[in-house]
Amino acid sequence: MKTTLCLLVLICSSQAMAAIGCLPGQCELPKPRPTCPPSRPSGGRPIPQLASLEINLVDSNEIKATPTGILIDSSWKNAIYDFAKKNVRHPSWGLSHAERNYQVTKILAEKEKVELDLDVLFAASFLHDLGGLKGYEVEGVDHAVRSAELAQNLLNExxxxxxxxxxxxxxxxxxxYYTAAPTNKAAQLFRDADVLDFLxxxxxxxxxxxxxxEGTSDSTLNPTVGILNTFAKSMAEKCISESCKEIAKGRQEELLLFLRSLNKESFNGKAL
Structure with missing residues (x-):
């Protein structure tokens, strides 16, 4: 994702910044998809139409499920999931991330005794990052705002x-994690799940x-390690619920253990 250039800029050295094509001061605090000049004209892909994508909206007697067991028990879920499989494609922000957010939100809700509307959770999970993906992002528009714009039309259809x-x-x-926390409990837990996926x-x-x-690396692992060090120090603090904080402790330790081992195996970080 081209917009991840900004994420690297804030943590890398000035030399690494130059290598990836961003200058200091161009970008804001680290974000998964911050506003940064994209590699294509502004405007983004037009708001998609389900019919034009030949997605089946017909009810089926067969109840399907995703790889992690999320039920696809209605025609609208089938349509949205089919759309996501074809369009929400990225190793970090794609379909698997959506599944993890759904399942971790459910785990947190059970611990916090918060009742969830699974229709709402399904819709939000599979569309919340759409506006940050190539072809859908818009210059100068945060990916969450763009995702909401796209999701409303898709869900209605x-x-x-x-x-x-x-x-x-x-x-x-x-x-x-870098904007004001929502007030709704379910929304807070979904945000917590998204935070945990960085740890x-x-x-x-x-x-x-x-x-x-391609286009985001300085040909070393230094940018990666810089981001991981920052997240190891600060990401757990972004948790809202006590259950998130509890899980974050374990994940933070995993991340710190990885970084310590990596530092040792790379001769104190000199051969990354």
Whole structure:
């Protein structure tokens, strides 16, 4: 994802900044998809139409499930999931990230005794990062804002019960760790799930995938390690719920253990 240039800039050395094409001061505090000059004209892909993508909206007697067991038990879920499989494609922000956010939000809700609307959770999970992906992003527009814009149209066409849209929108707009926390409990837990996905072994894997994309690396692992060090120190503090904080401790230790081992194996970071 081209917009991850900004994420690297804030943590890398000035030499690394020059290598990846951003200058100091161009970008804000580290974000998964901050506002940074994209590699394509502004405007983004037009708001997608489900019909034009030949997605099946017909009810089926067969109840399907995603790889982690999320039920696809209605025609609108089938339509949105089919759309996501074809369009929400990225190693860090794609379909697997959406599945993890859904499942971790459920785990947190059980611990916090918060009742979730699974229709709302499904819709938000599979569309919350769409506006940050190539072809859908818009220059100068935060990916959460763009995602909400795209999601409203998609869900309406798919047959989602739009009386629930307000909460879906709040979850999507409030999921980023660098903006004001949402007030709704379900939205807070979804944000917590998104925070946890930056920590632990999964966090390492995701950041490696981002920082080694073409055009974002200085040909070393220094940008990656810089981001991981920052997240290891500060990301757990972004948790809202006590359950998130509890899980974050373990994931933070995983991340710190990885960084200590990496430092040792790279001759104190001199051969990254």
């Amino acid at each position: 798919a047959g989602f019960p739009m009386e629930k849209w307000a909460l879906v929108k709040e979850i999507i707009l409030g999921h980023t 632990g072994n999964i966090g390492v894997t995701r950041i490696l995938a981002i920082t080694q994309e």
